[in-house]
Structures are given as C-alpha cells and as structure tokens.
Amino acid sequence: MTPPSATNPNSGQDPGSPLRRLLQAGGALFVALTFTGCGCSDKDGSNKMIVSVRDQRLLLVRGGKPVKSYKISTSKFGLGDRDGSYCTPLGRMEVSRKIGDRAPAGGVFKQRRFTGEVIPPDAPGRDPIVSRILWLRGTEAANRHAFARCIYIHGTPEERRLGTPASYGCIRMGGRDVIDLYDRVGLGADVFVVNSSIASARAADSASAAAQAAAAAAQAATTPIPASAQAGNSAKPAPPTPSPTLTKRRS
DSSP: OOOTTSOBTTTTBOTTSHHHHHHHHHHHHHHHHHOSSOSOSSOOOSEEEEEETTTTEEEEEETTEEEEEEEEEOBTTOBOOOTTSOOBOOEEEEEEEEEOTTOOTTEEEETTEEEEEEOOTTOTTOOOEEEEEEEEEEOSGGGTTTTTTTOEEEEOSOGGGTTSOOBSSSEEEOHHHHHHHHHHOOTTOEEEEESSOHHHHHHHHHHHHHHHHHHHHHHHHHSOOOHHHHHHHHOOOOOOOOOOOOOOOOO
C-alpha cells in the first residue's frame, strides 16, 4: 500500500497535507454547485465508454454500436471511492473536462499543465501523466468523490503494463490511444466503470434498453384516449335547425 506521505500522482499534491484536506473538504460542495452536469450546453449524448475492470479494456460505443476497443489499466489497489485509497470508482461518470488539446503524444503533464517535456513509451523510471486528460465527475453515490480525487482517463508511458491493474485510481491508456479517444468524445460523454466483462455489460445494457422500450410501448397502448378526443373523432355535427317563418300579424 502507498505510504500516507506519498504524493498522489494524479494531482501532484500531498494527500496528508492541510492544503490537500482543505481542498477535498470543499471539493464535494464545489462539484455540486459548479458541475451539476458537464458544465456545457452541448453534452455529448452520442458516445459512451464502457470500462471493464475484468477485461482491462475500454470500449467506445456510439449510437448503441461498438466503435473501438482500447487496452487500459485500472487501479492496482482495487475498487472504491474512499479518499486516499487510490482505488478506481465503479458506476456511471461523465467527462467533465478535457485537457491537452495540442500536446504531442508523450507530452508530460504536471498538475494538469503540459510541461513541454516529451518522453517515449516505457521510458525507464518514468511514470507521469502524458498526452491527454479526460477528467471524470461522478454521478452516483458510489463515485461522488471522483472529481475531487482527480480521477482521470489519461495517457501513461508505462504501456508495457497496460492490460493489468497498475494505476493509482485513474484509467490509464497508451499515449496515442488516449489522443484517439480524446478526439472522438465530447464533454458530458458517459463513462461506465464495471467489474464485469464488456460482453456482460453490453448484454445488460441491451436488456435494459429493450425493457424500457417495451414499458414505453405498453404505457402508450394503455393510455386512455380523452373523451373530448373521442367525441371529436366520432360525433357528427347536427344539421342546422331551420329558422321559423315569421308571419306578420295584422293589428
């Protein structure tokens, strides 16, 4: 287990310091007030990502159809959302921020800023965040601390370790793979982290969508038609009543 005094590689801050504790104490309130959605009006509702902890792969899905699969790494400390645990949280999250638009593959980031340094894959003794950052915001109780914990999808130079749990809580990808994913998805895109296989997750998602469609169809079939609408469809207008003939009476 990482010693309490170790620096969190996701944020570059000491998790045991008073500053770190103060920032995290206000993190939940900041997320609730500022990031109720993705903070954008044009939320990406077409793309979603399924991250399988079992498979150590990320599948990009667009319009219900698989687009591309990537090798990834989740946390070597397991699953969870407790602060300081370095675990990967489960459940639905959203892409809240995208960082690194013009950085080259292998570009090194420190505290979410490109330093100007570029390193090759598997550079000896190096394990910084590289290439791109997709900062995630939790949407459920099981991942409500994700944003404050600096949980990202990001590039790693340790590409030899992809396919096995190796991170400190984030979802790691190869440098060029994360650039490819970054260019395909927008702010607000859903990220589902599951402890099952991608095949199981997709089957469950399809079953859920089918159940919702069936429920909607049943609801539409059983919704009564308003009486006014029925009358408008079936009633025929009555013929006009002839005006009575007025006879002038003599006086």
